[in-house]
Amino acid sequence: MRDLTVVLTDDAALFREALAGVLGRAGFRIRAQLGDAAAARAAIAEHRPDLAVFDIRLPPTHTLEGLVAAAEIRESHPDTGVLVLSQHLETRLLRMLVRSSSRGVGYLLKERVTGIQDFVDAARRVATGGCAFDPEVVRALTRGDPLGRLSEREHEILSLIAQGRSNMAICEQLRLTKKTVESHVRSILLRLDLHPQPDDHRRVLAVLEYLRPWSEEAYRLALPPPRT
Amino acid sequence: MRDLTVVLTDDAALFREALAGVLGRAGFRIRAQLGDAAAARAAIAEHRPDLAVFDIRLPPTHTLEGLVAAAEIRESHPDTGVLVLSQHLETRLLRMLVRSSSRGVGYLLKERVTGIQDFVDAARRVATGGCAFDPEVVRALTRGDPLGRLSEREHEILSLIAQGRSNMAICEQLRLTKKTVESHVRSILLRLDLHPQPDDHRRVLAVLEYLRPWSEEAYRLALPPPRT
DNA sequence: CTGGTGTTCAGGGCTGGCCCTGATGACGGC
DNA sequence: GCCGTCATCAGGGCCAGCCCTGAACACCAG
Incomplete structure (x- = not known):
C-alpha cells in the first residue's frame, strides 16, 4: 500500500509539528504545513493530498476560517479527505461539513482524542475515504433538532x-x-x-x-x- | 431633475406595494418589485436603478439574505444607492454594510420611520449618493465597541x-x-x-x-x- | 372512553445571582 | 505623593428565577 499524503493546517506551530511527527512516523508523507486557510487552499490545490487536517479556528480571525476552508476543500477536491480538529463541539456547523456526504471526512475533539494511535487510525480512515467522528459528535449528529x-x-x-x-x-x-x-x-x-x-x-x-x-x-x- | 429609478425587494407584497405607491407618487420610477434576493440581483443588473430598497430579511431563509444582497449590490453597482429596512438594529452587521463607504447607503428601522415624507426624503438622499440612517443607527455607529x-x-x-x-x-x-x-x-x-x-x-x-x-x-x- | 399533549395557573420553597459598601495591594502616570 | 485602574475579597441583604407538585381545560388520536 502506498504512503498516504497529508497537508496540515494549524496556526499553533508546536501542535502542527507534533501532528506532523505523529503522522510521519505512522507512514504518512507530509506534503505541507500551513498556518492559515488561504495558504492551505493553495497547498492542497498544488499537492492534492489524500488528507487535509484543519484546526477549526484559524487566522486571521480565529473564528470560522478552518471550517470554511475544510468545507470548500470537500467540494473542490473530492478525493481529499478532510479531518477537522476542534476544542468544542459545534454541532450545527458540523452538520454543514457533512451535508453532502460523510465519506472522507472527520471531526475530532482535541481534548477527547485518547491516544496517538486513535488519531492515526482516524487520519488513515479519512484519507482512504472513510469517516471518523468523536462519539460525542456522532451522538449530536444523529440527534434531531x-x-x-x-x-x-x-x-x-x-x-x-x-x-x-x-x-x-x-x-x-x-x-x-x-x-x-x-x-x-x-x-x-x-x-x-x-x-x-x-x-x-x-x-x-x-x-x-x-x-x-x-x-x-x-x-x-x-x-x-x-x-x- | 430627472426621475429617480428604484427597485424594491420585500417578500411582504403588501408592504412592497405600499412602498411602491409612496415612491411612485413622490416621483420615483418603479422599475421592478421583487420578493427575494436572487430576483433582486437580476433586476438590479438589468435596470441599474438609482436606488435599491431591501428588507433585511428575505426568503428563502428570512435571516440575512437582504443584507447580503444589499452589500453585494453596493460592490457590484456603485452607482445604485442601497436602502435597507429592518425591524431591529443589527449594529455590527450594519457596520459591514458601510465598511467601504457611507455614500449611497441607508439603514432605517421600520418602526421608527415617522412618516411618509421622511421615508421619501431618505430614499431620495440615498438615490443621489447621500446617506440616511436612523438616529439610533447613527448613535450605534459612532459608539465604540x-x-x-x-x-x-x-x-x-x-x-x-x-x-x-x-x-x-x-x-x-x-x-x-x-x-x-x-x-x-x-x-x-x-x-x-x-x-x-x-x-x-x-x-x-x-x-x-x-x-x-x-x-x-x-x-x-x-x-x-x-x-x- | 382513555391517554397524551399543550396551555394556563396556583401554592410554597429555595438559592444563585445580583446589589451595595468597603477594603487591600499592585502598578503606572503625572 | 496622589490618583486612577485593575484585581481580589469580604459582609450582608434581597429577589428573580427556578423547582416541585398539583389542578383544570381543550384537543386529538386510537
Whole structure:
C-alpha cells in the first residue's frame, strides 16, 4: 500500500509539528504545513493530498476560517479527505461539513482524542475515504433538532428569552401570569435536555441553543452550494 | 431633475406595494418589485436603478439574505444607492454594510420611520449618493465597541459567561472566590451599559453582546472583499 | 372512553445571582 | 505623593428565577 499524503493546517506551530511527527512516523508523507486557510487552499490545490487536517479556528480571525476552508476543500477536491480538529463541539456547523456526504471526512475533539494511535487510525480512515467522528459528535449528529421538540408556545417564549427579556417582561407581553411563564421556561429547559447542573447557567445555554440556527444560516451563506 | 429609478425587494407584497405607491407618487420610477434576493440581483443588473430598497430579511431563509444582497449590490453597482429596512438594529452587521463607504447607503428601522415624507426624503438622499440612517443607527455607529471597555480579566470572565457557565463554575475554573466573580460580573454589566431594568435579563444581554462579533465575522465571510 | 399533549395557573420553597459598601495591594502616570 | 485602574475579597441583604407538585381545560388520536 502506498504512503498516504497529508497537508496540515494549524496556526499553533508546536501542535502542527507534533501532528506532523505523529503522522510521519505512522507512514504518512507530509506534503505541507500551513498556518492559515488561504495558504492551505493553495497547498492542497498544488499537492492534492489524500488528507487535509484543519484546526477549526484559524487566522486571521480565529473564528470560522478552518471550517470554511475544510468545507470548500470537500467540494473542490473530492478525493481529499478532510479531518477537522476542534476544542468544542459545534454541532450545527458540523452538520454543514457533512451535508453532502460523510465519506472522507472527520471531526475530532482535541481534548477527547485518547491516544496517538486513535488519531492515526482516524487520519488513515479519512484519507482512504472513510469517516471518523468523536462519539460525542456522532451522538449530536444523529440527534434531531432540539428546538423541534418545543411546542409553538415554548418556541415563542424562548425567542423572547433569547432577546434578553426577563420573565416579567415576557408575561406582560404575552398577557400570561408569572407562573405560566415559569412553567414554560421549565418545560423549555427540560425539552432542551438542560438539566440542573452546578456548573451551568441553563438560561444562557438555552439562549445559545436558540441562536445556533441563525449562526448556521449565516455560515451557510459563506459556503458554495453542494454538488448534487 | 430627472426621475429617480428604484427597485424594491420585500417578500411582504403588501408592504412592497405600499412602498411602491409612496415612491411612485413622490416621483420615483418603479422599475421592478421583487420578493427575494436572487430576483433582486437580476433586476438590479438589468435596470441599474438609482436606488435599491431591501428588507433585511428575505426568503428563502428570512435571516440575512437582504443584507447580503444589499452589500453585494453596493460592490457590484456603485452607482445604485442601497436602502435597507429592518425591524431591529443589527449594529455590527450594519457596520459591514458601510465598511467601504457611507455614500449611497441607508439603514432605517421600520418602526421608527415617522412618516411618509421622511421615508421619501431618505430614499431620495440615498438615490443621489447621500446617506440616511436612523438616529439610533447613527448613535450605534459612532459608539465604540462596548467589549473594548472591558479589562482583560473581565473579557475572560464574560467569555465563560457566554459559554453558559455558572458563577460557581467560573470561580472554580479561574481559582477565584465567588465574591470576586460576582464583582467582575457586576463590573462587566455596568461597563456594557446594562443597568438594572425590570424588563431585562441582563446576563443574557451581556451574552448577546459578546456573541455579536462572532456573528459579524461569520457574516463577513459571506461577503465579497471590499474594493480598495 | 382513555391517554397524551399543550396551555394556563396556583401554592410554597429555595438559592444563585445580583446589589451595595468597603477594603487591600499592585502598578503606572503625572 | 496622589490618583486612577485593575484585581481580589469580604459582609450582608434581597429577589428573580427556578423547582416541585398539583389542578383544570381543550384537543386529538386510537
